[in-house]
Amino acid sequence: DQPLLLPIDCKCNNGFFHADLTKTTIKGENFYGIAESLQGLTTCKAIQDKNPGVSPWGLGDKVRLVVPLRCACPSPSEVALKARLLLSYPVSPGDTISNLAAAFNTTSEAIISANNRSLETFEPESLATLTSLLIPLNGEPLPHFPETSIPIINPQKKKPRMWKAGVYIAVSGVVIGTIIAVAATFLVIRFKRKKKKQNLSKDDDLELQQLSLSVRTASEKKVSFAGSQDAGDGRLIDSVTPRKALLELYTIEELRKATEDFNPSTQIEGSVYHGHLNGKNMAIRRTRTENISKVETRFFTDATHHHPNIIRLLGTCVTEGSHPFLVFEYAKNGSLKDWLHGGLAMKNQFIASCYCFLTWKQRLKISFDIAVALQYMHQVMNPSYVHRNIKSRNIFLDEDLNAKIGNFGMARCVEDDTKYPDLSTNPSSWSLGYLAPEYLHQGVISPGIDIFAYGIVLLEILSGQTPISRPDKKGGGNVWLSEKIKAILQSESADELRAWMDSALGENYSFDTAVTLANLARACTEEDPCLRPSAGEIVDRLSRLVEESTEGEHTLIFESSSKPLVNTSSTTSNL
Incomplete structure (x- = not known):
């Protein structure tokens, strides 16, 4: 890990502190994605206000934007307490006031005081991600940052020429009179460099290029099911990490057994059947071959991604001369649509609750x-x-x-x-x-x-x-x-x-x-x-x-x- 300090100016305009950076767009970018990439240091609305007349969507190549970032200068009372800097810190999942205070060698009271001054509604008990927090410091931050601020990256899944960065803004300044406040500001970027050197652009919007974290979507990162198969346990094996089990590979015979040969009585709705195999309930969905490669497997292949509010994919069945099948975790109470709008599944015996009403x-x-x-x-x-x-x-x-x-x-x-x-x-x-x-x-x-x-x-x-x-x-x-x-x-x-x-x-x-x-x-x-x-x-x-x-x-x-x-x-x- 290596921190990088980029000096910028934080100024006060009409009572609001902000630092204006220049961003040269890449074709297809949009205000929302740019704001998301900066992890709470700005908002889509703020970028829109700074660039009147520019459409926020479908930006062309090399459009120059002004991107305002949140910053602040220490108040006289904070200066009296020896606070020389205010660090604009993007909140990450798991962050708390106490652990941030310990990490940056300050106090919880100082952090709360700084944010009560700058935010209309600040609730220290519940820090929201994609927002920024002001942290008062006595000097420039040391090259060490809390572990929770940087999400873990699976190196096998990291595309070339991409890095994940945690962004911080450190602001030091003095108030001149009661009207103007100018601060020397530093953007602090923490990222993992690849072993091979990256060629960085020399455009004058270097700050934004280094801060940019593109919002990638499913279409950019499909994972194929064409992994090797372990004949011993009938599981798909990750071709990158040998012998790492990903998903169950079911045979058509197993699915027929689980559904009593796809008996109509096991049909939940449409092409989805209820199955029971080896003591496990499952939802078996007949699909098309082209849909197999579209499934986002990273939700299901890592134990850390077994989120309680995400349906798990248990496995697949691909047989020559037959439709492929996807096997999912079985939701005993059907879909929300069934409960709100009725339908075939609501009348089906598979619905666990006989009182079909949501309180x-x-x-x-x-x-x-x-x-x-x-x-x-x-x-x-x-x-x-x-x-x-x-x-x-x-x-x-x-x-x-x-x-x-x-x-x-x-x-x-x-x-x-x-x-x-x-x-x-x-x-x-x-x-x-x-x-x-x-x-x-x-x-x-x-x-x-x-x-x-x-x-x-x-x-x-x-x-x-x-x-x-x-x-x-x-x-x-x-x-x-x-x-x-x-x-x-x-x-x-x-x-x-x-x-x-x-x-x-x-x-x-x-x-x-x-x-x-x-x-x-x-x-x-x-x-x-x-x-x-x-x-x-x-x-x-x-x-x-x-x-x-x-x-x-x-x-x-x-x-x-x-x-x-x-x-x-x-x-x-x-x-």
């Missing part, structure tokens, strides 16, 4: 589980992962109704859905309702499209309605759920929101919490992706609601307060 508390927990999985994919995994196919049909519930995201790498083309004149009557066409505008019209892929789709799922959970539905009155067009909630919140009519909520809930829900969730869903479905919250921010908000619901399980609708429906703080802040 308010269960819905809140499911919303939280999905957000946690997205936070893991977007902000913890290295490199980050964009699912691209978040929908209620791909959210599965286990026997305890814990939510798990599935169908990784199985996103299908939805262009044929436009053939259907009435989208509300064709469940397969509901996919259009989950698609973010920038993806639908420009093909932009970023974590923001998962956030948009999550917002739609959250609206389904609240209302029990489908993403696209028929209007209440004849003669109108199809009603999009994302547009419906915006109209309701703009009307500021509590009665309209109550009428929109899922009637199956009756009065057994907290109206105030419903208002909060509706505003959160609206923020997730903003047309401008820069205004959408990150998965980490969603988890932070929902964790409090889940905790509150546990403390007061009997909160009912008639306990609602007079809070306004529209929450003006639902969108992300500038910096």
Whole structure:
């Protein structure tokens, strides 16, 4: 590991500290990806404000952007306490105030004081990833950083000419009078160099080039199933790491035995069957050969990636002259779509619960589980992962109704859905309702499209309605759920929101919490992706609601307060 200090200027403008860096774009980049790559040191909205007139999506080659980074200068009281620097530190999973204080040889009280001054709402007990934290220092940081700040990289999976960097900004400065504050700023980059020397560009935007961490998506990193096979235990073997078992390789005979020769009574829905083999329940999905290579295997081949809110892939079956099969962890309670909208699977004997209704508390927990999985994919995994196919049909519930995201790498083309004149009557066409505008019209892929789709799922959970539905009155067009909630919140009519909520809930829900969730869903479905919250921010908000619901399980609708429906703080802040 090697730290690198890059000096830049931190200035005060209209009461706000920031450091402006120049970024020369690469064709296809976008504001969202650039902001994500800087790990909380800036925001998409801040970049947009600094570059008026520049489209945030589909940037051309060599477009010069101004990228503002968060920084600050020590206050007179901090200077009195011998604080010479303020370090802008991007928060990583697992970071706490106490361990950061120990790592940087300062105190928890000093960190809390510095951030209470610069942030409107700072909660030291719950540090959100993709945000930055100010850490006061007595001098330039030593070349040692906390281990939690740098995600572990599997060297076999690291592409050439890529590195993972942890970014810090150290700021020292003095206040001149009461108007101008100028600081000498250092960007501190920690990265693992390859054994062979890398040729770095000499462009004058070197800082941003070195900070840039491209958001890679599934299309860039498909892992083939064409590994060697160990005849001894019937497992796929990683060709890079010899004799490392990846996935079970099932024979067609085993799957026939597990499903009683694919007996219709074992059919869950469509091409998915319930199987039982060697004491293990499994979901067996018939698929196409081209889909096999699309599955994102890194979710399933490493024990550290067995996230509790992600469906596990157990193995595969590829047989000549027959359709291939994917074998998944079995979710006893089917999909979220089954519970919210009914369907074949809801009538099937495989559903574990005979009382097919989700309580308010269960819905809140499911919303939280999905957000946690997205936070893991977007902000913890290295490199980050964009699912691209978040929908209620791909959210599965286990026997305890814990939510798990599935169908990784199985996103299908939805262009044929436009053939259907009435989208509300064709469940397969509901996919259009989950698609973010920038993806639908420009093909932009970023974590923001998962956030948009999550917002739609959250609206389904609240209302029990489908993403696209028929209007209440004849003669109108199809009603999009994302547009419906915006109209309701703009009307500021509590009665309209109550009428929109899922009637199956009756009065057994907290109206105030419903208002909060509706505003959160609206923020997730903003047309401008820069205004959408990150998965980490969603988890932070929902964790409090889940905790509150546990403390007061009997909160009912008639306990609602007079809070306004529209929450003006639902969108992300500038910096």
